[in-house]
Amino acid sequence: MDQSQNAILEMRGIRKVFPGVVALNNVDFDLYGGEVHALVGENGAGKSTLIKIISGLYQRDGGTMTLNGKPVDFRSPADAIAERIKVVYQELDLVATLSVAENVFLGHYPRGRFGNVDWRELNRRATELVGNFGLDIDPQTPVGQLRVAEQQLVEIARALSLQAQIIVMDEPTSALSPAEVDKLFSSIRRFKQSLCGIIYVSHKLEEIYQVADRVTVFRDGQCIITKPVAETQTHDLVNWMVGRELKEFFPKTEARPGKTLLEARHLSAGRLHDFNLTVRAGEVVGLFGLLGAGIHTIARALFGDVSYTGEVLLDGKPLKPGSPTDAISKGLGLLTENRREDGLVPFQSVQTNITLVALQKFASGGWIHRRAETQAAAEHVHRLSIKTPSLRQKIRLLSGGNQQKALMARWLLQKPRVLILSEPTRGIDVGSKVEIYRLIDSMAHEGMGVLVMSTELPEIMGIADRIVVMYEGRITGEFTRAEATQERIIAAAAGMTGNGRPEEAVAA
């Protein structure tokens, strides 16, 4: 491919400063028509900032930007959209109450003869676009009723409907099943032929080898290297990103399980049916399933955030259904899979967010001892190496990985007996992932029972002592660390119970 002929986007010496942080420092970046250009880097490395400058959400503080050879200066996202630049954010911006078709064509509905909306044409074209992903969705369904994976595909279909010349995809596969990922990739290969340039941000390095042509590595606000993907190896990428050799990706020590701490008996909620599970002190139990298998619902049900029938016992004492307060007081913790919806209190400080659950420990008679609180927060910021200019920084200004670590700190401070972690590494960078894995290991080592829900197989296999596999709301397999193989787990997750062990073994 003779790329030098058709650079769509050229950025030179880009600089962006936030209070206390240089987010981008002298960054060069370019994108050619017909290429997939991957951006990798740890959280806070500057990828999101670059994307936001490209999409007009942020204004650069220095440097130049040219589009098809002419200088551009985006003042707002509308300016970027006018140049047919479309960003598919990790956190989706769809209108939940509007239909799939309306969302896809939002802002540029096909018009009829009298300037009216041509609904028939709208639905026909939406069906076609969504159909490209092999999705069987009625285009008139309100988006709010779709699963997250489906919503993500709708968002991508929207980019297509714009006939964008640049599409930016920020972690597009974080909620997709393997089959959906394949469909996404084949559509990406199709867009390339239309000479549209695609910027692909992902923490999943294997995806980059599947779909990208070139890769740019960011670290600490600087562009470290840009290279054709074919000339790189995974460990090079990781080293460039981290700036040091990663010792072990899954730091895992031998577990010595103690007595049973958490026990679910005949739990039914939503499409979950008769779910039984035990978590012992000092072990990490992994709950694996594809999206829709119900693993996330289990997290909520155990914690009392959704109603259920059946019984949940913590150290032999039954938990009150529907009361997270009761669950926490008896020693259970939950880190949810939605950082933004039910994790962060965005406009409050890093400190306030960290001490939210364990606040009682710094209070007597309702009065907070500020110094003790600040000290504890500072210790945890240090221990988890959370990058923030100060404890008083609003948490929403932190990068995703640092936000997640702050939410981890929230629970470390509380020291529950059993901690449930639902997708603890969703959308965060390799460096933060390893740190979170190390934390999980050390928590279990200190006698905490840990239950991890994840839709990422390597993660579950890397950190769990015992793996429970679910399919459509029921358990289809359970494996010890020694028994677990990728094939067995995938078979069980696809509903083939034969490969897993029979359900009697579950009580173990």
Add this chain to the structure above:
Amino acid sequence: MTTMTDAMTPRRERPRWAQWFLNNEEAVLAVLLLALMAFLMVTVPTARQARTYFDLLREVSPNLIAAVGIALLMLAGEFDLSIGSMLALTGVVTVTVFNITGSMWAGIVAGLLTGPIIGAINGYLVTVQRMSSLMTTLGMMFALRGIVYVWTNKAPVVDEHGFSAFIQLYQGSIGPVPIPIVLGIVLIAVAYWITTQTEMGRRIYAIGGNQQAARVSGIKVERVKFGLFVLSGTMAALAGLLIAAQTGTGYFDAGASGFELTVITAVVLGGVSMQGGEGRLLGAALGVLILGLTGKGLRLANVYTTWQLVLTGIMLMIAVYLHGLRKRLLVRR
């Protein structure tokens, strides 16, 4: 490449004092209040007397007290529009019970009790029945006003016994300081202390900041909100009691000229976010004083009082604009 680097202008640091004002919103309000006072002192002779300010504080004390309840409720992300009608209900109940029982204390207790009772009804509808607080309390606002009209037949209820001790509640002083001012300042101080120093304060901010996150952090969201509705009702009842004590009369039209909106305006002027989770009690108190002083100043200067409405409206819009500006300046540089 080097030319590009040269082209990058070094970022101008914001002056220290500007940054300090950005971080301390109350300081801006305090400066505004002082500027307003200075302006009045220069232009209106009577504004140079200390008495004027005692009068002002006494007049705005019902607003200050009601603002405590409203500010806390708004921090948790809810509203209470029924406080204006509450004033009338409390006044009418108090004086009616005076006249029936002949006991001042029975009247005061009965009047004050209307607050937590109405607040509990509001709280029940919002937290248990999951109704929108804006609509629920709007309904309550109309219903209570209607009840007072029907009950009094739109006639003031006069204290037949002429309890002078009751009048003292408004007119009296503790030392040199009028009782309503003491009440207002103490309540604001307590609320300020609760919001900044206690677990309960943190819970309120967490609920307003992200209700779902608060819930999964073990905070009993509904219970806290219910309590805040009861508090808001109680504060409104106390304000209503003071207003009735001005003349010893239960007015059917007390608070009918938009008391609830005036209080909400003052609280928003003071920096409390309409979405909840942001703002401080000190700011809310300053908001009440600024609005109060504006009105008082216009009256002292013999400006036709309806101009006050125009000015209030403009000030509110400017305040909201400044809050937005402040946020942008804090985040994006």
